[in-house]
Amino acid sequence: MTVVKVFVNYKESILNPEAQAIQQALGRLGYDNITQLKVGKSFELTFADGMTREAIEKEVNEISDRMLANYNMENYTYEISESEDLS
Amino acid sequence: MTVVKVFVNYKESILNPEAQAIQQALGRLGYDNITQLKVGKSFELTFADGMTREAIEKEVNEISDRMLANYNMENYTYEISESEDLS
Numbered sequence: 001m002t003v004v005k006v007f008v009n010y011k012e013s014i015l016n017p018e019a020q021a022i023q024q025a026l027g028r029l030g031y032d033n034i035t036q037l038k039v040g041k042s043f044e045l046t047f048a049d050g051m052t053r054e055a056i057e058k059e060v061n062e063i064s065d066r067m068l069a070n071y072n073m074e075n076y077t078y079e080i081s082e083s084e085d086l087s
Numbered sequence: 088m089t090v091v092k093v094f095v096n097y098k099e100s101i102l103n104p105e106a107q108a109i110q111q112a113l114g115r116l117g118y119d120n121i122t123q124l125k126v127g128k129s130f131e132l133t134f135a136d137g138m139t140r141e142a143i144e145k146e147v148n149e150i151s152d153r154m155l156a157n158y159n160m161e162n163y164t165y166e167i168s169e170s171e172d173l174s
Contacts, residue, residue, distance in 0.1 A: 001122070002104070003110075007129055009129075009131075022130075022154065024153075025154065026150060027118045029153065029154075031146060031149075031150055033134050033135045033138060033146065034131035034132050034133065034134060035088070035116065035134070036132075036136050037130065037131070038130065038131040038133055039128065039130055039135070040128070040129045040131070041126065041128060041129065042096075042126075042127045042128065042129040043093055043109075043124065043125065043126055043127075044096075044123075044124070044125040044127070045121050045123075045124055046121065046122045046123035046124070047120050047121060047122070048120045048121075048122050052119060057117060059120065062118075063113060064120055066116065066118075067109065067112065067113065068109075074138075079089075087172075
């Protein structure tokens with residue numbers, strides 16, 4: 001079983017009103033040490049046994065491009081974490 | 088400058104229809120090696136210089152409890168990553 005975490009964030013050039021609103025609210029609560037705040041999505045995919053690392057990375061990239069991240073506005077990174085049987 | 092990543096996910100007992108829908112859609116696209124899929128939120132907070140590690144961890148916990156995670160349905164983890172001057 002292999003667990004892959006995919007992190008999807010807005011590209012730098014994209015304004016994120018949600019992040020702005022949270023940062024302002026935190027400022028009103030007295031947390032004004034935060035110079036920047038980003039909000040994104042995280043996905044945790046558990047792959048079945050018996051897949052090679054290359055096969056998993058290929059699928060993760062395809063899945064992220066096709067469904068998890070909007071190519072125009074977002075970019076993604078991923079981490080392959082627990083894995084008992086990666087060959 | 089210290090960057091802290093906060094990951095907010097639903098508790099195990101909470102059903103996440105969004106994750107189910109994505110997993111089913113991926114199955115229809117032919118990606119049926121995924122045995123489990125979780126969807127969560129990620130926050131990246133950049134703290135100003137001059138704060139100690141304890142002060143940052145205290146603020147991250149307070150902020151997460153008060154605003155970023157819904158205590159009843161979600162739990163959170165965090166990672167303190169880049170940091171030039173943590174004393």
